Amino acid sequence: MEGLDLKTTVYLIRHAEAAGNIGGFFQGHTDSELTEKGYKQLEYLKERCKDIPFDIIYSSPLIRTIETAKAVNTYHNLPINTHEGLKEINGGVFEGELWEDLPRLFPEEYKLWEGKHYEFDIKDGESMREVYARMRDTITKIVDGNRGKTIGIVSHGCAIRNFLCYASGYPIEDLDRMGWSDNTAISCVEFDDQLNPNIVFKDDSGHLEEEFSTMAKQTWWK
Numbered sequence: 525m526e527g528l529d530l531k532t533t534v535y536l537i538r539h540a541e542a543a544g545n546i547g548g549f550f551q552g553h554t555d556s557e558l559t560e561k562g563y564k565q566l567e568y569l570k571e572r573c574k575d576i577p578f579d580i581i582y583s584s585p586l587i588r589t590i591e592t593a594k595a596v597n598t599y600h601n602l603p604i605n606t607h608e609g610l611k612e613i614n615g616g617v618f619e620g621e622l623w624e625d626l627p628r629l630f631p632e633e634y635k636l637w638e639g640k641h642y643e644f645d646i647k648d649g650e651s652m653r654e655v656y657a658r659m660r661d662t663i664t665k666i667v668d669g670n671r672g673k674t675i676g677i678v679s680h681g682c683a684i685r686n687f688l689c690y691a692s693g694y695p696i697e698d699l700d701r702m703g704w705s706d707n708t709a710i711s712c713v714e715f716d717d718q719l720n721p722n723i724v725f726k727d728d729s730g731h732l733e734e735e736f737s738t739m740a741k742q743t744w745w746k
Contacts, residue, residue, distance in 0.1 A: 530672040532715040533724075534663065535576060536687065537596060537678045540565040541707040541738045542588040549622050552615030552649070552682075555587050562588070562707065565736050566595035569708045572731035574599045579673035582666055584610040584680060592708065593678040609662030612680035616649020642699045652686070656696045659687040667715045681705060688713075691721035703727055706739040 540562035544551025558566075573596045583593035585606040593604045618626060618633070626634045636644045645651035650658075659679075666675060679687075681704060689695075689702045691713050704727075705711065711726035734740050 530717050532667050532671050533674045534667060534713045534715065535573075535578075535674070535676050536663075536684055536711045536713060537569070537573075537592065537676065538681055538684055538705045538707055538709050539584075539586075539588040539592040539678060540569070540595070545707060545738055548624065549620055550615045550618040550626070552612045552619050553586070554615075554619050558588055558591050561736060561738070562591075565708045565732060565738075566592065568731045568733070568736065570595040570598040572710065573676070576676070577674050578602060578676045580670055581605065581676040581678070582607050582610060583678040584608075584612065584683075586611060586680075589678045589680065593676070596676050596678060607662060607666070609658055609665075610677065610679045610683065613652070613655045613682045614649040616646040618646055618649065640700075642696045652699065653696050655683060656686040656690060656699070659683050660690045663687055664719055667719060671717070684711065688723065688726055691723050704739070705729070706732065706737055708732065 541559045542551065542556040542562055543559060544554060544556045546559060578600050581593055581597055581602050582605045583589045585608060590604065597604060617630065621629060633644070633646050642652050663677065666677065684705055685702050686699065688711060689699050694701060706729040709727045709729040711728070712724040714722045714724055729737060
């Protein structure tokens, strides 16, 4: 209604564990299947999402996000709207390569990935600045078209990290201040009627028992 301050709520959810998360290769746009543990994570996620009053659900079109969105939607029976703008970073020549081989194959680009994420740029792919702008613009447009609603959005680790950097009020140069979310972690962001974001909570994977956490068994993100 005109004159009312409509608050729009977004639940931003990272996909469940996929092959690239444990296989040691760069999976960006590579359409990896979920692992056995990933499907177990979804059992916890669907219960976590049961009482969230979603009005609409969006997902990246990749297999790992679509499967996750189906779990989010278990008790809601909503259409799942796919959006190209929610995809993971396009890793270009990194795609499908083993992480252990990247320093040898692409030393300069790998150095940026490890030390200055915000300066990362890659042949045949996207720069990190492009991902930041894409996620900012895509989610803002989704919110603008669904004002006053509760929106579920299923996306990817690097993509979500970029959006949360924006939602925190940070420029892309501060990306390395942001943490990484575990598989199926949830962040909640509220938008006012001026489309300004406010983070309610972020990177919450409390629904997972430790044995089903992906990052509990990894150290690269610390």
